[in-house]
Amino acid sequence: MNTSSQPHTQASPGLASHPKVNPSQKLWKFHGGVHLPEEKDLSNQGPVVATAVPKRLVIPLAQHIGAPTRPCVKVGDRVFKGQMIGEPQGYVSAPVHASSSGVVTAIEQHAMPHPSGLPAPSVIIETDGEDAWASDLPEPVTDFHQLDADALRTRVRMAGIVGLGGASFPSSVKLNPGKDQPIDTLVLNGAECEPYITCDDMLMRDRAADIITGARIIVHLLGAERCLIGIEDNKPEAIAAMRAAVAEQQPQTSASIKVLVIPTLYPSGGEKQLIRILTGKEVPTHGIPAQIGVVCQNVGTVAAVADAVLRGHPLVERFVTVTGRGIAKPGNFRVRVGTLANELVAASGGYTGELAKLVAGGPMMGANLATDAVPITKATNCILALTPAESPDPGAATPCIRCGQCAQVCPANLLPQQLYWHARAKDLDKVQDYNLFDCIECGCCAHVCPAHIPLVQYYRYAKNESWAREREKRASEHAKKRHEAREARLERLDRERKAKLRKKKEAITPKTKTVPGKSASVGGAEKTAPAGAGETPIAGGGDDAGAQGTKQPADRQTETAGNAP
Amino acid sequence: MIAGSLTSSPHSARISRVDQVMLQVCLALIPGTVAMVWFFGWGIIINMLLASVFAVAAEALVMKARGRPALPAVRDLSAVVTALLFAITVPPTLPWWLTLIGILFAIVIVKQLYGGIGYNPFNPAMAGYVFLLISYPVATTSWLPPDVPSLLEARDLVHLSFVDSVRLIFTGGLPLETTWDAVSGATPLDELRTRLDQNVLMADIRQSPLWGWVGGQGWEWVAAGFLLGGLYLIAIRVITWHIPVSLLGSLALLAGLFWLFDPNHFPAPWFHLFSGGAMLGAFFIATDPVSAATTKRGQLVFGALIGAVVFVIRTWGGYPDAVAFGVLLLNIAAPTIDHYTQPRVFGHARGKS
Ligand code: SF4
Numbered sequence: 034m035n036t037s038s039q040p041h042t043q044a045s046p047g048l049a050s051h052p053k054v055n056p057s058q059k060l061w062k063f064h065g066g067v068h069l070p071e072e073k074d075l076s077n078q079g080p081v082v083a084t085a086v087p088k089r090l091v092i093p094l095a096q097h098i099g100a101p102t103r104p105c106v107k108v109g110d111r112v113f114k115g116q117m118i119g120e121p122q123g124y125v126s127a128p129v130h131a132s133s134s135g136v137v138t139a140i141e142q143h144a145m146p147h148p149s150g151l152p153a154p155s156v157i158i159e160t161d162g163e164d165a166w167a168s169d170l171p172e173p174v175t176d177f178h179q180l181d182a183d184a185l186r187t188r189v190r191m192a193g194i195v196g197l198g199g200a201s202f203p204s205s206v207k208l209n210p211g212k213d214q215p216i217d218t219l220v221l222n223g224a225e226c227e228p229y230i231t232c233d234d235m236l237m238r239d240r241a242a243d244i245i246t247g248a249r250i251i252v253h254l255l256g257a258e259r260c261l262i263g264i265e266d267n268k269p270e271a272i273a274a275m276r277a278a279v280a281e282q283q284p285q286t287s288a289s290i291k292v293l294v295i296p297t298l299y300p301s302g303g304e305k306q307l308i309r310i311l312t313g314k315e316v317p318t319h320g321i322p323a324q325i326g327v328v329c330q331n332v333g334t335v336a337a338v339a340d341a342v343l344r345g346h347p348l349v350e351r352f353v354t355v356t357g358r359g360i361a362k363p364g365n366f367r368v369r370v371g372t373l374a375n376e377l378v379a380a381s382g383g384y385t386g387e388l389a390k391l392v393a394g395g396p397m398m399g400a401n402l403a404t405d406a407v408p409i410t411k412a413t414n415c416i417l418a419l420t421p422a423e424s425p426d427p428g429a430a431t432p433c434i435r436c437g438q439c440a441q442v443c444p445a446n447l448l449p450q451q452l453y454w455h456a457r458a459k460d461l462d463k464v465q466d467y468n469l470f471d472c473i474e475c476g477c478c479a480h481v482c483p484a485h486i487p488l489v490q491y492y493r494y495a496k497n498e499s500w501a502r503e504r505e506k507r508a509s510e511h512a513k514k515r516h517e518a519r520e521a522r523l524e525r526l527d528r529e530r531k532a533k534l535r536k537k538k539e540a541i542t543p544k545t546k547t548v549p550g551k552s553a554s555v556g557g558a559e560k561t562a563p564a565g566a567g568e569t570p571i572a573g574g575g576d577d578a579g580a581q582g583t584k585q586p587a588d589r590q591t592e593t594a595g596n597a598p
Numbered sequence: 599m600i601a602g603s604l605t606s607s608p609h610s611a612r613i614s615r616v617d618q619v620m621l622q623v624c625l626a627l628i629p630g631t632v633a634m635v636w637f638f639g640w641g642i643i644i645n646m647l648l649a650s651v652f653a654v655a656a657e658a659l660v661m662k663a664r665g666r667p668a669l670p671a672v673r674d675l676s677a678v679v680t681a682l683l684f685a686i687t688v689p690p691t692l693p694w695w696l697t698l699i700g701i702l703f704a705i706v707i708v709k710q711l712y713g714g715i716g717y718n719p720f721n722p723a724m725a726g727y728v729f730l731l732i733s734y735p736v737a738t739t740s741w742l743p744p745d746v747p748s749l750l751e752a753r754d755l756v757h758l759s760f761v762d763s764v765r766l767i768f769t770g771g772l773p774l775e776t777t778w779d780a781v782s783g784a785t786p787l788d789e790l791r792t793r794l795d796q797n798v799l800m801a802d803i804r805q806s807p808l809w810g811w812v813g814g815q816g817w818e819w820v821a822a823g824f825l826l827g828g829l830y831l832i833a834i835r836v837i838t839w840h841i842p843v844s845l846l847g848s849l850a851l852l853a854g855l856f857w858l859f860d861p862n863h864f865p866a867p868w869f870h871l872f873s874g875g876a877m878l879g880a881f882f883i884a885t886d887p888v889s890a891a892t893t894k895r896g897q898l899v900f901g902a903l904i905g906a907v908v909f910v911i912r913t914w915g916g917y918p919d920a921v922a923f924g925v926l927l928l929n930i931a932a933p934t935i936d937h938y939t940q941p942r943v944f945g946h947a948r949g950k951s
């Protein structure tokens with residue numbers, strides 16, 4: 034009942050366009066950040082356009098952080114919209130579904146909208162234009178309170194929902210913080226702080242009710258007490274729509290749901306930054322929000338949760354912004370996952386002319402694309418075509434003048450110039466000392482650097498090197514352990530054989546002969562007892578299966594820790 | 599299609615360039631420079647031009663010699679900034695060849711031998727100045743008296759015209775029928791030291807025609823000009839407040855304590871702030887990003903220590919002004935200061951750096 038009166042107060046025209054900060058709710062600050070030129074007007078003027086079913090869908094089998102899925106269809110199979118085509122492998126994984134009906138014509142490597150530029154295995158579907166849903170979708174649930182947390186989580190998992198804000202971490206994992214990790218706050222990320230991108234803005238305007246319902250589902254699932262929704266103050270329509278939806282649904286829940294208007298400052302939409310702004314708490318380094326009782330979800334993700342629960346629909350489409358001055362008619366589209374970016378570009382009137390860069394994502398953190406023949410994935414929120422005027426060539430980097438601008442804007446409060454210094458010198462220990470892995474690659478430092486040093490590039494490089502070194506170290510440690518275990522095993526076998534032999538001999542030969550000489554050898558046998566404790570490594574990491582068992586979780590841990598931002 | 603370049607994020611336009619930063623510093627020097635020209639004549643401008651030409655030429659030659667393109671290095675204007683700061687620091691009558699030596703030392707030895715812009719541990723302008731100060735102490739400390747009629751009359755001094763300045767700088771020749779004594783005068787800090795050493799009380803020293811409202815005649819205006827330019831640099835975020843405030847603050851604090859304790863033998867804190875190179879040093883020299891501390895807490899320590907060194911040397915040391923020494927001394931300590939003042943990284947426990 035708190036904020037519901039706000040939308041009704043008619044402020045003066047000047048104020049109405051920028052609903053200023055919430056009277057009752059305190060907001061916190063994070064260090065640094067940059068004010069970026071606003072480019073949202075380019076794409077948020079018209080309504081969201083639903084795209085037609087494309088002739089061909091290219092659906093990557095891995096659209097999330099974690100273990101890739103295994104194809105569960107064959108070439109020639111007829112598939113329906115919402116049918117699972119990629120089965121999750123392992124816990125941190127999310128299934129992939131066909132986004133329209135048709136026939137699987139190939140399962141092959143295809144270019145991806147990914148910074149690595151490497152192709153990835155994808156299912157190619159020739160669509161039949163009927164867009165027919167599969168018949169075995171889960172039943173719609175009208176009252177989600179009937180389902181318990183496990184049932185809801187399973188739904189979220191089987192609907193293939195991953196974080197739609199760009200990080201694409203499987204949502205069911207985030208929604209399973211564990212019993213010893215009570216969650217009091219759900220944070221909804223509607224900040225959308227990257228300039229140019231407006232798909233979350235449009236989503237909040239169009240689907241506010243679903244977002245709030247999705248939030249209530251998650252609050253119920255987690256047993257949270259409150260839901261804080263952070264939206265930057267440059268989205269007045271979205272704020273109004275969300276507030277109206279909250280006002281409508283608040284009576285149906287005991288948790289308090291609040292829309293909080295936050296100042297426009299990049300990177301307020303970074304998970305850790307947003308949690309800090311809304312709750313005042315800092316996610317511990319190398320930690321996750323659950324450790325401070327918070328789960329954070331993007332608004333799109335939450336709408337997908339509502340779809341999965343209320344309608345039984347898996348995640349097969351999303352809102353995508355196609356924008357930049359390199360695009361004739363920028364706008365937002367409702368797009369089936371697997372649609373090729375070039376079809377979206379065509380739907381937005383094509384390119385205007387010379388392009389400096391094509392980017393998947395925003396100008397600050399997006400990935401460069403070498404081609405526009407890449408599919409839209411669950412994580413693709415924006416296709417950005419920048420003209421040379423928008424993305425001027427900064428020219429060659431000049432030496433760092435240690436001006437400290439980078440340190441002033443770093444939201445992680447790092448010393449970017451020192452990181453750069455040591456990354457350049459490939460001093461991997463020093464970059465660790467300067468907390469390289471706290472860098473969220475937001476690009477603020479590079480953005481303000483007067484020497485135009487591509488700082489983030491150096492940090493990515495140093496991170497990759499550190500991971501490689503870590504892997505190598507672990508591999509060699511593993512090999513060493515295996516070697517030691519093998520030695521120990523051979524030694525043990527040898528001993529056992531000798532012991533047997535001895536026993537046999539003892540059985541055969543008369544007793545009197547053994548007594549003086551063999552006492553030493555008995556002692557020797559006793560000595561093998563502690564050596565027998567050397568069996569532990571054999572059980573732990575000796576043979577291949579055991580080794581895999583211990584190695585994999587460790588690997589996964591670094592993977593998620595590394596990619597979490 | 600697509601011919602876009604493949605580089606790492608961010609992809610957006612950058613907002614500043616090194617040459618723009620340097621240009622802003624040059625602009626910010628204007629008020630102080632105008633005041634200097636007003637009180638000390640055209641020698642300042644001549645020195646600035648000379649030093650700039652020498653600096654740019656030296657920079658270009660060294661880059662050539664190192665097999666690097668000269669143009670980008672010259673275009674970033676950092677050599678010009680060094681030259682201007684040097685020219686402001688030395689007396690307006692400094693012979694041209696001393697300017698040349700000072701600039702060569704600053705650019706070639708202090709800056710380029712350490713690897714060029716960004717690598718020099720010392721502020722080049724100050725290193726060049728101190729080099730001259732030690733090698734040619736007389737020429738480097740002979741200042742003109744400020745062009746204030748009452749003062750010139752009282753001391754029987756002559757002021758130099760533009761032509762006189764040119765001749766003095768290039769040929770070492772004084773105007774006819776004048777002696778060196780008739781054109782040069784002690785700076786307020788100089789005079790203060792001498793008189794205090796002669797056991798003259800502050801109150802009497804203050805009666806000297808060399809004194810203005812808060813600092814020396816003319817000098818206080820020069821200081822105000824640099825203060826204004828410095829505030830401009832803070833306003834446009836080329837520098838932050840940390841170093842200037844801590845430097846001037848510690849200087850004022852120490853001066854204030856001693857002044858309160860014994861106002862007869864110690865000048866007031868505002869005299870310290872508006873005399874010599876305090877303002878110029880605080881806003882333009884100690885803030886040189888390359889050789890200063892980089893962390894915020896570090897900058898506070900860095901500035902405060904410079905202020906302390908300046909006060910100590912001015913009060914008990916061998917030189918009347920000590921801004922250059924203070925800056926150079928703390929340049930050495932900057933990396934260590936940085937090391938112990940790293941900010942708390944986001945998400946790290948409070949209390950450990
Ligand atoms: S912003 Fe660039 S030039 Fe300035 S200190 Fe950082 S890396 Fe160096």
Ligand code: SF4
Binds near residue numbers: 443471477478479492
């Ligand atoms: S990219 Fe990393 S170092 Fe640079 S500002 Fe962002 S968090 Fe700081």
